Amino acid sequence: xxxxxxxxxxxxxxxxCFPDMAGTELTxxxxxxxxxxxxxxxxxxxxxxxxxxFDVRIPERQWQKLLTLGDxxxxxxxxxxxx
Amino acid sequence: xRFESFRHLLSYWAEQTPDRAALRxxxxxxxxxxxxxxxxxxxxxxxAGGKSCLGVLCDGSLDCVVTIFAAxxxxxxxxxxxxxxxxxxxxxxxxxxxxxxxxxxxxxxxxLEPCLTGGVKDGAGRILxxxxxxxxxxxxxxxxxxxxxxxxxxxxxxxxxxxEDTLLCLLPLGHVFGFxxxxxxxxxxxxxxxxxxxxxxxxxxxxxxxxxAVSVVPLLLGFLIQQRCVNPELKLVLVxxxxxxxxxxxxxTAMGIRVSFGYGLTETSxxxxxxxxxxxxxxxxxxxxxxxxxxxxxxxxxxxxxIMQGYYKRPDATAAVLRDGVLHTGDLGYLDADRKLHxxxxxxxxxxxxxxxxxxxxxYEARLMKGLGHTELAVTLxxxxxxxxxxxxxxxxxxxxxxxxxxAELPRGQQLKDILIxxxxxxxxxxxxxxxxxxxxxxxxx
Numbered sequence: 001x002x003x004x005x006x007x008x009x010x011x012x013x014x015x016x017c018f019p020d021m022a023g024t025e026l027t028x029x030x031x032x033x034x035x036x037x038x039x040x041x042x043x044x045x046x047x048x049x050x051x052x053x054f055d056v057r058i059p060e061r062q063w064q065k066l067l068t069l070g071d072x073x074x075x076x077x078x079x080x081x082x083x
Numbered sequence: 084x085r086f087e088s089f090r091h092l093l094s095y096w097a098e099q100t101p102d103r104a105a106l107r108x109x110x111x112x113x114x115x116x117x118x119x120x121x122x123x124x125x126x127x128x129x130x131a132g133g134k135s136c137l138g139v140l141c142d143g144s145l146d147c148v149v150t151i152f153a154a155x156x157x158x159x160x161x162x163x164x165x166x167x168x169x170x171x172x173x174x175x176x177x178x179x180x181x182x183x184x185x186x187x188x189x190x191x192x193x194x195l196e197p198c199l200t201g202g203v204k205d206g207a208g209r210i211l212x213x214x215x216x217x218x219x220x221x222x223x224x225x226x227x228x229x230x231x232x233x234x235x236x237x238x239x240x241x242x243x244x245x246x247e248d249t250l251l252c253l254l255p256l257g258h259v260f261g262f263x264x265x266x267x268x269x270x271x272x273x274x275x276x277x278x279x280x281x282x283x284x285x286x287x288x289x290x291x292x293x294x295x296a297v298s299v300v301p302l303l304l305g306f307l308i309q310q311r312c313v314n315p316e317l318k319l320v321l322v323x324x325x326x327x328x329x330x331x332x333x334x335x336t337a338m339g340i341r342v343s344f345g346y347g348l349t350e351t352s353x354x355x356x357x358x359x360x361x362x363x364x365x366x367x368x369x370x371x372x373x374x375x376x377x378x379x380x381x382x383x384x385x386x387x388x389x390i391m392q393g394y395y396k397r398p399d400a401t402a403a404v405l406r407d408g409v410l411h412t413g414d415l416g417y418l419d420a421d422r423k424l425h426x427x428x429x430x431x432x433x434x435x436x437x438x439x440x441x442x443x444x445x446x447y448e449a450r451l452m453k454g455l456g457h458t459e460l461a462v463t464l465x466x467x468x469x470x471x472x473x474x475x476x477x478x479x480x481x482x483x484x485x486x487x488x489x490x491a492e493l494p495r496g497q498q499l500k501d502i503l504i505x506x507x508x509x510x511x512x513x514x515x516x517x518x519x520x521x522x523x524x525x526x527x528x529x
Contacts, residue, residue, distance in 0.1 A: 031490075039467070039496070044283070048285075060167055060281055060282055061191075064495050067498075
């Protein structure tokens with residue numbers, strides 16, 4: 001799976017969890033905390049769904065460092081099994 | 084049941100109900116007898132280790148709980164740390180509290196090893212908790228197993244659990260509310276405590292453990308309700324460490340859950356007032372505590388059995404809030420005709436967030452000023468999250484970019500939600516202090 005596919009899947013999870021955000025333009029640079037309606041518990045929800053979707057585990061200590069959509073994609077890409 | 088110490092509590096239940104489940108974590112469990120045995124064995128190991136102050140990087144596991152009780156039993160000074168705090172901050176806290184040994188995640192303890200100190204003399208019995216919203220200026224509050232047990236008694240006198248109950252412990256043990264109301268409350272009542280498996284399991288811990296009671300902060304209650312994670316057996320939710328919106332309470336009540344609201348501080352070993360019946364915001368004062376109000380409405384607490392010994396190595400800070408045995412809380416409230424306590428706001432330069440953590444505004448704003456090279460700014464709350472009010476001309480995207488490194492160092496709940504740029508000056512007093520209430524009104528958030 002390439003990076004763009006991962007980002008599209010992340011967006012899908014965000015829109016699933018927060019239907020009010022449907023149609024919002026999200027890019028790799030979008031800062032999750034300031035450019036979306038996602039609070040800290042919402043972030044937990046998204047990460048849990050992403051971990052299940054991609055079958056990866058991102059250590060909780062890393063979560064607060066994931067500021068942008070691109071950061072989340074990096075964290076997932078790093079843990080995906082190599083093709 | 085009132086216990087004098089952890090030893091008293093654990094040995095009592097080990098004798099009374101040895102085979103009853105005391106702790107559960109994932110598929111593992113300890114009976115009260117097994118827990119007491121494990122604590123004594125670990126205490127012997129710690130005694131033999133010759134260390135004086137143990138820092139526990141709390142991960143909420145069975146071994147973590149055993150280590151906490153064992154370190155106290157072994158006569159070590161004990162410091163409870165949040166394992167998810169940034170490493171640099173943990174290093175500073177280790178130095179400040181004289182930690183000479185660490186327990187926790189292997190990689191993290193190894194990384195923090197260079198920060199260890201030569202230890203402490205006369206630390207036996209002390210248990211140090213950091214005030215909520217750990218920052219570099221955070222103060223360590225000196226409590227004891229005695230004060231924590233009295234606090235648990237206070238809570239259980241108002242909200243008793245039975246040995247048939249299962250209390251779900253979702254909150255970090257490094258915070259006094261989580262430790263007392265998530266762990267000690269249940270154990271004091273001889274109930275089983277199910278240890279939450281971390282944030283990623285907030286969504287399924289209720290289904291996994293089937294608890295009958297849980298202690299939460301408002302943000303977590305909102306999550307459990309919105310995501311419909313609540314199990315049918317859950318009958319009691321204790322909410323503390325922050326303001327709880329009325330609609331959230333109403334939603335929980337509509338699901339058949341009894342919601343109680345607690346008020347307390349780290350300095351009082353957790354709760355001093357709890358709502359028991361009727362209006363959830365009208366809290367009855369706990370048996371050991373006396374609450375009075377200063378002329379300006381500040382809540383003053385006398386809690387001889389639960390009050391802190393002081394802030395660790397900060398006699399100046401202790402003297403500022405603890406005078407003649409009376410704690411000056413900085414919180415504002417009133418007592419109604421039935422002597423029930425209602426909280427109305429904060430007197431100090433502090434924001435209380437829905438996740439229970441606090442932001443010390445002067446420090447937070449100083450970091451923003453440094454990051455942006457601009458002094459005309461202030462922080463207030465919008466929808467329960469920090470909003471930066473920036474006075475002057477600026478580009479919002481550029482400000483957000485400049486603040487990225489700083490935001491990455493902060494817990495998610497404390498990261499800025501938004502920036503409001505205004506060409507109006509910030510409202511200030513004659514001495515230059517920001518008029519916080521006026522600021523909030525001015526930006527239309529009051």
